Amino acid sequence: MSEHLLANVVTPIARQSNLGEITYERLKEIIVAGSFPPNEKLTVRSVAAALGVSTTPARDAINRLLSEGALVNEGPKTVVVPSLTLDALDEITATRLALEGLAAERSVLAVSAADIATLQRLQSAINAGLDAADYREVLRANREFHFLIYRLSGWPRLVAMIESLWLRVGPSLNELYPDFAQNRRGVSNHMAAIKGLRARDGGKVRSAMEQDIRDGYSRLKAMIEARR
Template identity: 50%
Template sequence: MNETTTGEESPASDLQSGRLSDFAYSSIKEQLTRGAYKPGHKLPIRSVAEMLNVGATPAREAINRLVFEGALVMVGPKTVIVPHLDLAALYEVTQMRLALEGLATEKGALRATNDVVDKLLALQEKITFSLDEKRYSDALHDNKEFHFTIYRLCEMPHLLSTIEALWLRVGASFHDLYPEFAEAKYGVHNHLAAIEGLVDKDPSAVRAAMENDIRDGYRRLKKAAQERLRRQ
């Protein structure tokens, strides 16, 4: 049962945090944000434990944590699944994102140095480049980095972790329709407007740009979700 395994994920490869629970948590989260599991996919403790080569305790802890955070949902006393598309939740999370990411943006905007602006410009270039080549996963990754580079400026750790939980919540169940969602050059205009606001030292302009970005994303995501629901 404890033989050194070959292909599968191994806890030994987690060289940073000693806790197997954290390893399991990060692993599942990673899979989730990569869209590895379809909505409705079941995550039984023992299967997860076996997949990650850990005991039941860390697996259980990781799953439960993700349930608390809303990235997974319980549909029965003994069944945890990857959540299905839920337009109500998408709306709710979007409203929270507007409030919280708007707050983070406005509080941090005046702290943007030239280095930050350069980083954002570089990220935006990478995003458009990835979109041109239809590497949506990369584009999404850099898009997230773009947002959080701005949010980190306010230096409010509580706020940041709450925002991250929101991204995970919506990202988990909407990830698989990001490709069709990202077709058009998503967010370019808003991102550039945000950068401009940072340069101009105009916090409310940056906030407006970011809020616009969130709203645009919401509309596209909603449309994509609705179309998919109609087809099914």
């Protein structure tokens, strides 16, 4: 009985920490951080050597990223980090609006005072990062801010789908610097979201997050059109 109770507290989802999983997470981090140049070839053996594992977990990780669209096959034996095209950005943005809007709207059903406090702390971190021009920290806190809200939806599969969408815009977000660091349009959207959460107004949270996505879209779009 007490065990049953404990199981509810600790972690409902069985986590497996095999090498393939770890390799996948590490690779994902590297890609989303933009550390790996787009259109540069990725091979099973080079990933294996770089991360100190054998080919099997490396291949597992690459295939998984491939099926999520975070990597793409350019040839039968050529996988690269895809560079974001305008068409792809349009598709991803429309999908993000649909899914993140849905998650945002539901977030009010479960939000607690502690959650709101955490969000405010994250927003402070974003502001501090903007002041210090610490772009990496801004991105990290921004990401946590969004996903804390999305996780409140209580729908883990939805959150997983949203994560796979972020994986596709992630590499390009890093190219946005220093525009992103100077432009504080996102701040007001986040404040509006917090306000909506306080009022338990799902519609308000949704529209705030949607606006945040649209603002990011216009900046990414300008960046893509500029590189030529």
